Amino acid sequence: MTRVLVLNSGSSSVKYRLFDGRRTLARGLVERIGEDGGDAADHAAALRRIMESVDLDGLAVVGHRVVHGGTEFDSATLIDDDVAAVIERLIPLAPLHNPAALSGITVARKLLPEVAQVAVFDTAFHRTIEPAGITYAMDAALAERWGVRRYGMHGTSHAYVSRRTAALLGLAPEAANIITLHLGNGASACAVRGGRSVATSMGMAPQQGLVMGTRSGDIDPTVIFHLHRAAGMPVDEIEHSLTRAAGLLGLTGDNDMRAVQRRRQQGDPAAGLAFDVYCRRIKEYVGAYLAVLGRADAIAFTAGVGENSPEVRAAALSGLDGLGIAVDRHRNEQIAPNERGEQVVSPDGSPTAICVVPTDEELEIAQQSVAALGAGQSAR
Incomplete structure (x- = not known):
């Protein structure tokens, strides 16, 4: 079995789940980060709290949910400095979501420097849509310059549910x-x-x-x-x-x-x-x-x-x-x-x-x- 820690970092929360194969070993939510009376002062404190509360022995990889991968990513990707820089560059396309994911990635890489980190993008599943399904009928040069096109979200959910639906029906x-x-x-x-x-x-x-x-x-x-x-x-x-x-x-x-x-x-x-x-x-x-x-x-x-x-x-x-x-x-x-x-x-x-x-x-x-x-x- 492979032990995986999944982190879903929001602007004021971090949801986590520890897997061993398909089996869930631990799960939880740190809420109201940075707020008076909240669970943690910042994302660094939240992740330290998570990592102190779960058994990370044998941890193979940390998987991060990232909402927007733009046109750069069409699948889950091992995170290095270049990948983190692209996620940061894409913040204008997901200003409510990508900054929180990047915070989680930055802190997790510092706390677990020897563990591989992977970004899983909500947009990646939709990269298979043909050009006619993603192109808006507007000034093409303007759209190209500013990345204006359909990207889609919830890709991890749609991918999982479509596969499970097929299995349910044989x-x-x-x-x-x-x-x-x-x-x-x-x-x-x-x-x-x-x-x-x-x-x-x-x-x-x-x-x-x-x-x-x-x-x-x-x-x-x-x-x-x-x-x-x-x-x-x-x-x-x-x-x-x-x-x-x-x-x-x-x-x-x-x-x-x-x-x-x-x-x-x-x-x-x-x-x-x-x-x-x-x-x-x-x-x-x-x-x-x-x-x-x-x-x-x-x-x-x-x-x-x-x-x-x-x-x-x-x-x-x-x-x-x-x-x-x-x-x-x-x-x-x-x-x-x-x-x-x-x-x-x-x-x-x-x-x-x-x-x-x-x-x-x-x-x-x-x-x-x-x-x-x-x-x-x-x-x-």
Whole structure:
């Protein structure tokens, strides 16, 4: 077995999980870093606390989740000074995420100088999308100069869930067409053909696409111009509004789908509209990705909302029976999952299986880190 420490460093938290092969030896979360009364004064103190609390004997590699790898990285990569410099250079494309990941990488390399460090990029899985699927119809020179294109996010989740969905259905991943719906506070859709991403909803940053907890998802760019010119709002204020105060929060005052559903059941019109907007957007992407794929063997729901909201699953796919897409009400509401928590919730014989497949991004990061370590060692 290979022992792997996975670190997911946020701006004020570090989530960790220690693996021995597929087995989890330890896991936890250090929160409110740098805040009064928080768990640690800074990321260095947080990582020291983690490393003092877990058994690192025989540790082979540390795997770091990094949101944005730009066009430079198409797979998990052993970290050296050059790789760290590129991650830093890409901060403008992920200003809320890459700085935290870089902090975790910097501290971990200092505390564990003899242990290999690997960066696993959310964007890497989507590097297989063809140019027509990543190119925005704008001034080509301007886009090239500033890196404006679709990159996509949640790649580790979409990769893991698409493979597990194929396995659940007894299909070879290289022969399966699967639409994965990662529905959490952040949300994205992905069309996977033969184990490769061919379309995804997030764009240059984690803002485009589906409605999210606090992000608007798709919106007419003219809205930004209008708010700047007519309302006199500075660009920074508009950005904050669309990324931190939009989505479910902007429509209802709640960013948690559980609260929105409770209010909807109580007859709250704002919650009812937000639920409908949320589910309609999912349905629109499912339809688009059916067109891209030509057919879908399965549609897989994952992450907090996808795994735990039968109401969202049913509403997002309602009215698609003519396309061979249907949710079985009893199976959807009375889930009887396998040992991995996976379940098919469509009727028997449906052309497109509807599945609930819990994601495991930490396990995917661990496995990709081991693969990168092996590739790096063999390259030497």
